[in-house]
Amino acid sequence: MIDFESDLSARLGPLADAVDDQSWAEVVARARAAKRHRRRLPIAISAVLATAVVIASPATGLRGKIVRLFDQGQPAPQRVVTSFEQWNDPQLHAGVQAHRAIKVLDARVAPDTTRTLWVAPRKGGGFCTNLGACYEPGFRYDRLSVEVSLRGVAPDGEILTGPVLLSGETTNERADSLLLRFQDGERQSIPLVWVGKPVDTAFFLYGVPKQHWQAGHLPTTLTMLSEEGAALDTREITGITTKGSSRP
Amino acid sequence: MDGAARELEALYETRYVSFRNALATVAGSRESARDAVQEAFARALAAPARERGEAHLAAYVWKIAFRVALEQRRTGGSPPARLDVDPQLLEPERDPELAAALRALPPRRRLIVFLRYFGDFSYAEIAAACDVSEGTVAAALAQAHAQLRAVLEPEGALR
Numbered sequence: 001m002i003d004f005e006s007d008l009s010a011r012l013g014p015l016a017d018a019v020d021d022q023s024w025a026e027v028v029a030r031a032r033a034a035k036r037h038r039r040r041l042p043i044a045i046s047a048v049l050a051t052a053v054v055i056a057s058p059a060t061g062l063r064g065k066i067v068r069l070f071d072q073g074q075p076a077p078q079r080v081v082t083s084f085e086q087w088n089d090p091q092l093h094a095g096v097q098a099h100r101a102i103k104v105l106d107a108r109v110a111p112d113t114t115r116t117l118w119v120a121p122r123k124g125g126g127f128c129t130n131l132g133a134c135y136e137p138g139f140r141y142d143r144l145s146v147e148v149s150l151r152g153v154a155p156d157g158e159i160l161t162g163p164v165l166l167s168g169e170t171t172n173e174r175a176d177s178l179l180l181r182f183q184d185g186e187r188q189s190i191p192l193v194w195v196g197k198p199v200d201t202a203f204f205l206y207g208v209p210k211q212h213w214q215a216g217h218l219p220t221t222l223t224m225l226s227e228e229g230a231a232l233d234t235r236e237i238t239g240i241t242t243k244g245s246s247r248p
Numbered sequence: 249m250d251g252a253a254r255e256l257e258a259l260y261e262t263r264y265v266s267f268r269n270a271l272a273t274v275a276g277s278r279e280s281a282r283d284a285v286q287e288a289f290a291r292a293l294a295a296p297a298r299e300r301g302e303a304h305l306a307a308y309v310w311k312i313a314f315r316v317a318l319e320q321r322r323t324g325g326s327p328p329a330r331l332d333v334d335p336q337l338l339e340p341e342r343d344p345e346l347a348a349a350l351r352a353l354p355p356r357r358r359l360i361v362f363l364r365y366f367g368d369f370s371y372a373e374i375a376a377a378c379d380v381s382e383g384t385v386a387a388a389l390a391q392a393h394a395q396l397r398a399v400l401e402p403e404g405a406l407r
Contacts (some may be wrong), residue, residue, distance in 0.1 A: 004397050012365045015342055017278055022264040024287070026259055029288030041277045133333075133356070145354040148391060150383030159383075168354075239387030 013053045054237050065227075066105070066193045071194070073102025076118050080130065082118045085130055094134050095123035104129075105193045109163040109207035116207050121198045128202075131167060139201070142172040144224040144233045145151065148240060158243035164208040166222065166237070176227040178204055180237075184217045192224075208240070215242045253293060259305055260289050263368065266315060267306075270367030273335035274359070275317040288313035297316075306369065307376030335359045349399040353392055360388045361396075 022093070076084070076098075084098035101120035108114050118130040145168040150159060166180075178190040192202040208219055210232025219237040226232055262283065272281035316384050318333075334355050340347030350358055363369040364379065371389075375382045 004401065006394055008393070008396065008400075009348055009365055011284060011343065015291060015339065015346075016269045016366055017272070017338075019278075020261065020263070020265050021282060024260055024305075027260065027286055027289045027293060032294035033301060054335060079339065141354075146391075148384070148387040149380065150387050151381050236398075237393075239390035241383065241386065 002211060004038050004161070030080035035238075047171055055184055066191055068102070068104065068193060069196045070102060070121075070196050070199060074105075076103065077122070080118050083130060084118070084128060086128050087134065087174065095130060096120050096128050096134070098122060101130075102195075104203050105194055105205060107205040107207065109165060113163070115205065117193075117201075117203055118197070119199055121197055125198065127199045127201070139240035140171045142170065144168060144170050144172075144178070144222065146222055146235045146237070150240065157241035158245055159213045159241065162207075162210065164213055164220070166206045166208065166238055167204065169203045170233075171201050172224065172232055174226045174232055175202055179223045179225055180206070180219055181221045181223070182212055182219055183215075186212075187215075188220075213240065213242070218242070240243065256289065256293055256306060256309075259309065260386075266366060266368040267310065270362050270369070271313050271317055271364065273336050274314065274333060278338065284313045284316040287316045288334075291316075302345065304373050304376035306373050310367070310373075310377045311398075325340045333359055337339060337364050346400065349396050352399065353395060353404075357388050357392045357395075360385060361392050362390060 042122050080101055081098045084101050087094035088098070097121055101118050103119040104119050106114050106116050114117040116130075119127050119157040119172055120129075121127045122134065124139075126135045126139060128134040147167050148162075149165040149167070151163055157246065175192055180188045182188075188206075190204050190206050192204050194202040211217060212219060212222055220239050223232050223234055224232045267285045267288075268278065268281045272278050275281040275284055286311050291312050292305075306311055324351050335358050337343075337350060340351075350361065353361065360374055360378070363374050369377065373383045373384045374385045378385070
């Protein structure tokens with residue numbers, strides 16, 4: 001993979017703009033102006049990947065899409081509302097309607113740990129999740145988006161405490177459920193939770209069980225299935241480190 | 249100028265171009281990216297030292313620049329129907345195959361690729377910039393590499 005990284009770097013390199021138009025004097029001038037009109041600095045940008053660590057695993061092997069009607073969703077408690085309100089920091093202007101946040105799903109990430117996914121609409125369309133992402137009005141992604149998050153990894157790559165989490169979303173209305181395959185031949189069905197308008201997106205959270213953190217038992221692919229069982233998209237699951245694997 | 253300010257200036261001198269290039273994938277143009285990077289360093293310079301006291305100064309400045317770029321997009325009337333963060337190559341026509349392969353990555357993973365290859369961010373800096381663990385960064389990059397490799401190296405050679 002190192003060779004590929006070098007090749008990729010070599011291929012991306014020429015696409016980078018080499019022009020050096022820096023000006024520290026301009027920075028200093030701007031800073032002086034900023035001091036005259038100082039505002040509170042932005043909170044940490046959890047934004048893009050942020051709390052993507054909060055993923056989880058349904059305890060059951062349910063098959064089939066779960067539909068949440070937004071207006072009938074379980075309202076978020078104040079601590080979650082407060083968290084969403086951070087998106088309305090003057091630096092971001094996300095326009096999150098934090099008070100309208102609802103629960104999408106609870107998922108188990110460890111035998112005694114459950115995490116919850118929340119979603120809140122934005123003024124003018126779009127929505128934000130407590131995983132740290134905001135989406136514009138009319139957001140569409142009909143393939144399956146999958147993120148892998150690791151915690152508690154030893155220097156040699158062994159995952160000590162986890163959790164190992166898979167999360168993602170799709171706007172493919174034919175999507176009904178997910179099928180996760182492992183190296184040892186085991187399979188696990190993962191439910192999709194579809195949240196209706198104004199969100200109109202299906203989500204999942206899954207905590208990979210500890211027995212599947214070892215070489216020979218790792219997740220391999222995640223397939224998005226229609227109600228009829230047709231494969232709509234398949235994503236390879238990579239990046240889960242194991243003992244002895246080289247960690248950058 | 250205090251020590252922290254000198255450290256910031258040193259960061260600026262060595263990393264300005266890479267910051268601008270990485271941010272251009274989010275901001276949509278070199279000019280917007282330049283403005284955001286300039287503004288970010290200015291805000292960092294204007295901030296009290298205690299607010300700059302993060303372990304990764306590069307990540308701290310990047311967070312500000314990123315927010316400024318998002319602000320610019322919002323006030324500039326960005327097109328709808330796109331992820332809030334949808335980074336992409338500025339000139340995809342220069343390498344359409346690579347551009348298409350990158351476009352197939354989920355936006356968040358694509359951003360990490362750009363931080364790594366355009367921004368010259370270390371894994372630790374990316375982790376700090378995105379508020380995730382280094383393990384998550386490693387996983388995201390490994391996934392991105394595998395996905396890109398499958399498209400770009402179907403028979404073994406990247407080109």
